[in-house]
Amino acid sequence: MTNRGRNSLSAEEIRERVRATGLRVTAPRVAVIQQLQQAQAPVTHAELATALATQGWDRATIYRNLTDLTEAKLLQRTDVGDHVWRFELYREKGGADHADARHPHFVCGDCGEVQCLPLDTVRVVGGRGLPKSLKGDAVEIQVKGRCDRCA
Numbered sequence: 001m002t003n004r005g006r007n008s009l010s011a012e013e014i015r016e017r018v019r020a021t022g023l024r025v026t027a028p029r030v031a032v033i034q035q036l037q038q039a040q041a042p043v044t045h046a047e048l049a050t051a052l053a054t055q056g057w058d059r060a061t062i063y064r065n066l067t068d069l070t071e072a073k074l075l076q077r078t079d080v081g082d083h084v085w086r087f088e089l090y091r092e093k094g095g096a097d098h099a100d101a102r103h104p105h106f107v108c109g110d111c112g113e114v115q116c117l118p119l120d121t122v123r124v125v126g127g128r129g130l131p132k133s134l135k136g137d138a139v140e141i142q143v144k145g146r147c148d149r150c151a
Contacts, residue, residue: 008037008038009033009037011030011034014030014033014034015030017033017074018030018033018069018072018074021072021073021074022072023068023069023072026065027055028052028055028057028061028062028065029065029068029069031052031055031057032048032052032062032065032066032069032075033069033074033075033089035048035051035052036048036075036087036088036089037089039088040115040116041086041088041105041113041114041115041116042077042078042080042086042087042088042105042114042116043086043087043088044084044085044086044087045059045062045063045066045085045087046059048062048066048087049062049063066085066087070087073090074089074090075087075088075089075090076088076089076090078105078140080105080107080114080142081107081142081144082112086114088116103116103117103118103119104117104119104121104122104141104142104143105117105141105142105143106142106143106144106145106147107142107143107144108144108145108146108147108149108150109144109145109146110146110147110150111147111149111150113147113149115147117143121143122141122143
């Protein structure tokens with residue numbers, strides 16, 4: 001979680017985004033978003049709590065902020081099949097850091113590594129047997145296999 005993204009927001013830009021959602025700007029909220037900006041893949045609550053423990057915030061504070069920021073659509077969460085929520089920044093369609101807000105993830109079946117994949121990696125198309133109400137923007141897709149290290 002230490003690789004800073006190319007298009008990271010400044011602390012002031014983060015505060016503006018939090019404020020725009022109607023949430024109160026707090027140091028833990030800014031710290032959570034800053035930490036997620038540095039992540040290369042979705043991050044668990046436990047990973048964030050460990051990374052932010054040196055700043056004096058406990059696990060409950062981090063969890064409440066993850067929940068609030070997710071409800072405010074600043075973060076999105078995903079479950080890669082292990083019943084552990086992972087969080088990442090929510091980016092609008094066409095955003096600089098992800099092709100789209102909802103994108104597929106690759107999960108290594110051996111080591112559990114999670115990687116974000118470009119949206120065009122997997123495509124949902126209509127076909128026989130699919131519900132007519134299926135909308136591609138509401139689908140979470142996970143591709144499972146072996147990562148390069150485990151292959």
